[in-house]
Amino acid sequence: MVISSETHTVSYGEEEGEFYYHRIHRTKPFERNNHYHGTYEIYYLVSGERHYFIKEKLYSIRAGDLVLINKFDVHKTSGHGDPEHERIVINFSDSFLGKGHPLLASGLLGMFNQDRPLLRLTVPEQTIIMQILNKMADEIRERSASYEHMLQVLLTELLIKTYRLTHSASLPANVSMNPLHQKITDVVKFIHAHYADKITLQGLSETFYISPFYLSRIFKEITGFTIINYLNLTRIREAQRLLTDTDLKIVDIAESIGFESLTHFDRTFKKIMNMTASQYRKFNSVP
Numbered sequence: 472m473v474i475s476s477e478t479h480t481v482s483y484g485e486e487e488g489e490f491y492y493h494r495i496h497r498t499k500p501f502e503r504n505n506h507y508h509g510t511y512e513i514y515y516l517v518s519g520e521r522h523y524f525i526k527e528k529l530y531s532i533r534a535g536d537l538v539l540i541n542k543f544d545v546h547k548t549s550g551h552g553d554p555e556h557e558r559i560v561i562n563f564s565d566s567f568l569g570k571g572h573p574l575l576a577s578g579l580l581g582m583f584n585q586d587r588p589l590l591r592l593t594v595p596e597q598t599i600i601m602q603i604l605n606k607m608a609d610e611i612r613e614r615s616a617s618y619e620h621m622l623q624v625l626l627t628e629l630l631i632k633t634y635r636l637t638h639s640a641s642l643p644a645n646v647s648m649n650p651l652h653q654k655i656t657d658v659v660k661f662i663h664a665h666y667a668d669k670i671t672l673q674g675l676s677e678t679f680y681i682s683p684f685y686l687s688r689i690f691k692e693i694t695g696f697t698i699i700n701y702l703n704l705t706r707i708r709e710a711q712r713l714l715t716d717t718d719l720k721i722v723d724i725a726e727s728i729g730f731e732s733l734t735h736f737d738r739t740f741k742k743i744m745n746m747t748a749s750q751y752r753k754f755n756s757v758p
Contacts, residue, residue, distance in 0.1 A: 482495075484562075488564070489563065489567040490563050496517075506695075507708075511562065512539070512546075512560065514558060515537050515559045515601075516532050516533065516534055516538075518555075523546065524548075525544060525546045527656050536592065540583070547695050568626065592636065606625055655689060658679060658690060662698075666729055667729045668729060672687060714752040714755065721733070
C-alpha cells in the first residue's frame, strides 16, 4: 500500500491481480496508452474532465461519471481541457469474490458487457458511490482484522448499487463527433468485423479514402496502437475465447482468426499474453 498526501494517492494490489484500488489527484497532463487486462474495471472520475476511448468509441467524461470496462476491452484515458483531475480505479478478477460469485445475483457481471460503459450520475447517486469508495480506502489505510473480507463485501455492495444504476442513470455522454475520431472509430469497427480476413494498411487506406501515412499516424495517435498491433490484439482476444470455450485444435484456431501460419500465431500469442496458447488453454480449462 502507498499513501501520499502530496498527490492524494491510495493504492492497493495489482491491476492484473485479484483486487486493485487506486485513487490519485493529478495536476499535470497525464495520458495512458491504450491497454487491456484480464480483470473487470470500475473507473470513477471524482473531479475534472477526461476523454475515454473504450473499444471503438470515444467518450467525454466529467466529474461524477462512472465507467464500466469489461475484461480484455481495450481502453485509454487522455486529457480534456484542464489537466487537473482526480479519479478512482478498481480492478477485480473473477476469483476475488469467490468461486461462482456466491454473493452476487445471477448475471450481475453482465453489466460489464453492455454497450453502455458510461453512467452519468446525479448528485445523490454520486454520494452513494463515493461512500462505498471511501469506505474501501479506509479499510486499505487501517488494515483492521479481516479487512480483505470487508473489501469483498464493499465491492459486492458497489456492484449491486451500480447494477441498479444501469437501469436508472442518465444516458452516456455523446460520442465525440470529431471527424478524425469518427474516421478511426470506423476503422476500428472494420477491424473488429473483418479480423479473420487479410487486412493491410494499403487496403484500409483504399477503403476509407485516406493516405496510408496519415491513417497510420492518426490511428496510433488516437488509439495508442499501430494498426498491425491492434489487428493482432483483436485476433488474440478471439483466440482466447476459442481456447477457453471450444475444443478446436490450436492450428485451426490460428487459421480461423486470420494467421497464415501457426508459427506466426504462436509468436504473436506469446508476445501479447506472456504464455503459449497451449499454456493459456491449460490454465483456463474448466476442471
